[in-house]
Amino acid sequence: MPRTLRTLAVTAAALFALTACGSGSTSGGGGSSAEAADATTSGELTPIEVGVIPIVDVASIYLGVQEGIFEDHGLDVTLTLAQGGAAIVPAVQSGQMDFGFSNVASIIIGRDAGLPLKIVATGPQSTGDGQDDAAAVMVPGDSEIQSMADLEGRRVAVNTLNNINHATAYEGVKQAGGTVEGVDFVEVGFPDMVGQLQAGNVDAITAVEPFVTMAEQGGARNIYGFFAEPVQDLSVSGYFTTDQLIEQDPELVEAFTAAMKESQQYATDHPEDAKAILSSYTSIDAETVDELTMPAFPQLHNVASLERMAEILREMDLIEEIPATSDLLVDGAGQ
Structure with missing residues (x-):
């Protein structure tokens, strides 16, 4: 396939597959930097909207909202469920949603295709055990x-x-x-x-x-275990936003990143709560919830696994070039 046609095809695939990739109140870019920075002292919360999908991987952000972690960082979060990135990516790009959830391969492919998206907080990670992973x-x-x-x-x-x-x-x-x-x-x-x-x-x-x-x-x-075995300590997904929001409102992005780190740690420390909250946004039956394996919820994204994933995608001819890590992940979100 010629490069131009392949790029169009991959861009379309990235838009559909970015699950990280609706309705609900929108924030129009998350408010001002001053509002985000002063919210915890003034008592005022900055409204943000985050696009997610109904899977176990986003249990940590639901816990963070439920436990008041985002409020502690001055954020009033609306979680908008979607079936995939065909709805979330355009909403984040337009500023209707402030953040979205996606697997890392789709973010890498999307970045290569020209989508100005970057991971600001990590999501689930493989347990590393091929016989006991998500x-x-x-x-x-x-x-x-x-x-x-x-x-x-x-x-x-x-x-x-x-x-x-x-x-x-x-x-x-x-x-x-x-x-x-x-x-x-x-x-x-x-x-x-x-x-x-x-x-x-x-x-x-x-x-x-x-x-x-x-x-x-x-x-x-x-x-x-196709997450646990081929790439060591694979960070599977992350929460992303646009380059524009990162540049225009860094305080808001920093507040979201900090709140997600705490939410990930809360899910790690309270695994039964992470399972219990699934019933609030999925239709998984109670028996299956009891038996299923949850992913790990680290605070920081595994940079080495992100780089390895880019190499695999290049070997598959799904991207033209391996992007710099700084083009995929904000400072402070990885290790």
């Missing part, structure tokens, strides 16, 4: 598939082609010595994956919680 490649219990190398010639479901799940599964096949070109990656929405696996329409699925647990409940087994 993401896994699942196969039927009686399948002959034992490893990622066995996926050659098989149909493997990913929720979106050319996103983080596709990239990490791609890397897993390579590391196992398999031929990536021989794997047929097909798009299947997360809610449909378990059914498609049970029907025999795909040979493996790249599932995330709660669908990992639901697949296990249906007799499937885990052959690979």
